[in-house]
Amino acid sequence: MSRIVHVNGAYLPEAEASVSIFDRGLLFADAVYEVTAVIDGGLVDFDAHQRRLRRSLAELGIAFDPEAADLRGIHRELIARNNLSEGLIYLQVSRGSADRSFVQPAQATPTVMLFTQAQALVDNPEAARGLRVITRPDLRWHRRDIKTTQLLYPSMMKSLAVAEGVDDVWMLEAGTVTEGSSSNAHIITRDGRLVTRALSNDILHGITRAAVLDYAREAALAVEERAFTPAEVMAAEEAFITSATAFVSPVVEIDGTPIGSGCPGPAVARLRSLYIAESRARLSR
Numbered sequence: 001m002s003r004i005v006h007v008n009g010a011y012l013p014e015a016e017a018s019v020s021i022f023d024r025g026l027l028f029a030d031a032v033y034e035v036t037a038v039i040d041g042g043l044v045d046f047d048a049h050q051r052r053l054r055r056s057l058a059e060l061g062i063a064f065d066p067e068a069a070d071l072r073g074i075h076r077e078l079i080a081r082n083n084l085s086e087g088l089i090y091l092q093v094s095r096g097s098a099d100r101s102f103v104q105p106a107q108a109t110p111t112v113m114l115f116t117q118a119q120a121l122v123d124n125p126e127a128a129r130g131l132r133v134i135t136r137p138d139l140r141w142h143r144r145d146i147k148t149t150q151l152l153y154p155s156m157m158k159s160l161a162v163a164e165g166v167d168d169v170w171m172l173e174a175g176t177v178t179e180g181s182s183s184n185a186h187i188i189t190r191d192g193r194l195v196t197r198a199l200s201n202d203i204l205h206g207i208t209r210a211a212v213l214d215y216a217r218e219a220a221l222a223v224e225e226r227a228f229t230p231a232e233v234m235a236a237e238e239a240f241i242t243s244a245t246a247f248v249s250p251v252v253e254i255d256g257t258p259i260g261s262g263c264p265g266p267a268v269a270r271l272r273s274l275y276i277a278e279s280r281a282r283l284s285r
């Protein structure tokens, strides 16, 4: 089924939408993006995604004002026009088009594109069975806090994982886990503490991570923000990822070693239910 997408102010059938071959998003990955979940036709954590978008744009010096462009209105319009009940909205803002040059143009007009993707997020079979991960070195650049479209290495790692018959890679730096290929990584220790890497330029500051930590603290779960090793993952009671589309999903194996019982556990199941219930109660429409 053909979607209606949005490019630079226009709503178009997807086959009619295009961007310039000189777009710096294509040539240099000179672009930032956001993925916002949609459940029950409403947006999950829209304001937090917009705040991170503004930060990413500012870090790269891309002159684009999300409010002036009424991104909220565009998100709503795309949900309505595509009759989207559950799935995601992808938004990308590039610096714009200019003759190819390593010098960033001072005057380019940003390219803005959004599209919807229908997907089952709440009843996700991966969350029911649990994910198996392998570890690999984190060879990405060192500004992972900026949500740029430089996704080649994460895409290579995800593909490698699938080729090896598992679900994802957890990337390692200096002996500790940074992130999954497109998610934040967390463990729950045998004494019931949620351990998650602290925010820095090493990882994307996940919107789902932030919400889950808030809900976990409200539920009186101890939270420890620090780096952890693969050995700690192997010794953990449970492990999980967070992302806009995976929500909270259990990780049940790392490098062939079962984590805890080797099956999705109760603490992560509780966090997932809590996250979905709280998100539903706060949807933006």
Ligand code: PDD
Pocket (backbone or CB within 6 Å): 035, 179, 180, 181, 182, 183, 184, 203, 204, 205, 206, 207, 208, 209, 242, 243, 244, 245
């Ligand atoms: N990715 N870390 C990385 C490297 C990510 O790409 C993502 C999200 C996250 C989780 O962030 P959030 O909770 O804000 O979605 C962490 C999105 C979903 C993607 O690229 O599809």
